[in-house]
Amino acid sequence: MTYCTPYLLQLGLTKSKTSLVWIAGPLSGLIIQPLIGVIADRSRSKWGRRRPFMVFGSFVVAFCLFILGWTAEIVGLFVKDPEKAKNGTIALAIISIYAVDFSINVVQACCRSLIVDTLPIPLQQTGSAWAGRMCAIGQLFAYVVGSIDTVSIFGSLLGDTQFKQMTVIAALSLVGAVAVTSYSVKERVLISTRDGDGKAGAFQVLSQLFKTTFELPPRIQAICWAQFWAWIGWFPFLFYSTTWVGETYFRYEVPKDDMAKATDMLGEVGRVGSLSLTVFSSITFLSSVLLPFCIQPPDTKRTRFTPRPPPGIAAALKAVTAFRPDLQTAWLISQIMFAATMIFAPLAHSRAFATFLVAVCGIPWAISGWAPFAFMGVEINKLTMGGAAAMPNSHSGVTMITSASLRASSAADTELDVLRLNHRDSFDSDTDEEDPSSNTPSTGELAGIYLGVLNVYTTLPQFVGTMISWVVFSILEPGPEPATDNTSDTQWMNLDKDRPNAIAICLFIGAISALVAAEATRRLRYIL
Incomplete structure (x- = not known):
């Protein structure tokens, strides 16, 4: 997000x-995430439904990142x-960018489904x-890594340019993180599915996805529409904000004389943009840590306790919790905050102001990172639990167990004919019986398909955002082809103070879309 746009412009x-x-982003999300979600839902791998796809996808991403960093040398x-x-x-x-986008969607789809499966x-x-x-x-x-001069720190050990070193660090970080998750999470193994043998062709998978998309329950559909309008606004912000901050600064x-002395203009723009997103990410991190304590979780009637905040902030949060909003209200406020911030993007004429606008967006981004998935997780589990309650003697669809819960015999499974997920936390360790006071475990049966549908509503607006950006850029900044000499290294940037900044216009249009998302979120409260 930081370096690829200026990298392509420089090429x-x-x-x-x-x-x-x-x-590439929305296209891969539209195809891969839902498809992998359905396939993983049916996977009977002894390693679990999600883990094999996460591991394989992460290695493909790492390989493609290395190619992206060394494209000129390879060619x-x-x-x-x-x-x-x-x-x-x-x-x-x-x-390479297309390959990275397609393979990273495999990892993302399984990571999100793993949360819904397990909790x-x-x-x-x-x-x-x-x-x-x-x-x-x-x-x-x-x-932070992108905002510092890594070449002066690592030398040529990871590559001779900032961009190359960033691809190496990103690849190693992803593989390491997926390795930790795959080792730590005790994932359940699928035993049986509706179709008996657990196999379905590509046509059946796509047919199921298509049918589910057009037959969504009302609340899930409302969540998806709120996500749709919100992402028309978030797409240009995520892909162009660093380039926008860098262009605003230069x-x-x-002075033009100082720019002429630059030997790695891509690195200069990337570091300036990364610095703004470092502040953005710091605020996002703080918000993601603090805000969950200040927001009521959905379906609070099921909770038996309030999560204990860190002692250092307990006193302040105690006063806040008396007036804390629910998650739907918080999501609504975050979308209004994003819109109110990005409306000022065309007025930014300094790096400080542009950085301030980007940084403020860290708060709504933190909420947007968990609100729709939390709502979807609740609704997915309610759907399957409701179906099981309504038809206690019918097939629930799948049977799954954990490696630690194999003590139940297959005969008992056949007799009960229920969905066995056996969360260890919901069983009494002494009596080996389910604790009636414990929380009802999630089913996860529909996690892949419904999160895949949510991803469809996340990726379709990216097509819309791409078309909007293409029209705006074509009109305002058609841009000449860069010269081959080193003296025109900045020609790929729009440095004309008298011309409007096309990226700022795209951010402004995204703000208008965020207001529509806010209205869609407001209506969510009235849908049963």
Whole structure:
């Protein structure tokens, strides 16, 4: 997000063409996440339903990141003509970005489903909030690394440019994080499915996804529409905010003579943009840590206790909790805050003001990182539990067990004919019976398919955002092709103070969409 847009611009793509490259994100999300969600739901791997896909996907991402960092060198091994090598580098870079986007969606789909699979309803918000916190930590780490001159620290050990070193760090970090999760989480193993043999062709999988998308329960559909409008606003912010901050800085504050002396303009813009997103991520992290204590979780009637906050902030939070809003209200406020902030984007004429606007968005981004998934986790589990309650003697659809819960015989499973997920936390360790006072465990049967549908509503607006960006960039900044000499290294940036900043216009349009999302979120309260 920090370096790829200026990297493609520096290679020779115009902003309008670069915006079309980012169709890779929504395209991969639209296809891969729902498809992997359904396939993983049916997986009978002894390693669990999600873990094999997470591990395989992370290694593919790492491999593609290495290719992305060394595209010029790889092309140079096979093509000697400078013009052909330039075109080949652009082509390989775009292919690598598409490959990264497609493979990272495999990891993302399984990570989110793992939370829904593992946690009971009252802990869905807590689990989603912790996922948001870890994302914030990862973003903060990445943006801090991106804002410093890593070449002066590591030398040529990880590559001779900032961009190369960032791809190496990102690849190793992802593989390491997935390894920790895969080792730590005790995932359940699928025993049986509705279709008996657990196999379904691609047509059946896509048919199920299509049918589910158009037959959503009312509350899940309302959540999806709120997500749809919100992401029309978030898409340009996430992909172009660093480039926008960098351009604002070099357009209004840096003399042209100083820019001419720069030897790595991509690194300069990336570091300036990363610094703003470092502040953004810091606020996101703090918000993701503190706000869950100040917001009522959904379905509070099921909770038996209030999570204890850290002692240092307990007194302050005790006063706040008396007036704490519910999650729906918090989500609504966050969307209004994002809209109110990005409306001022076209007025930013300094790095400080642009950084301030980006930083404020850390609060709504923290809430957006867990609110829709918490709502979906609750609704998914209510759906399956409600169906089981209504039809106690019918097939529930799947049978799953953990490796630690194999003591129940297969005969008992057949006799009971129920969905066995056997959360260890919901069983009494002495009597080996389910504790009636414990929280009802989640089923996770529909986690992959419904989170895949939510992802469809997250990716479709990215197509809309891409088209909006393409139109705006084509009109306001068609952009000349960069010259080949080093004296025109900044030609890929819009440094004309008299011309409007196209990225700022896209952010403004996103703010308007966020207001529509706020209205959709408000209506969620009245849908049963």
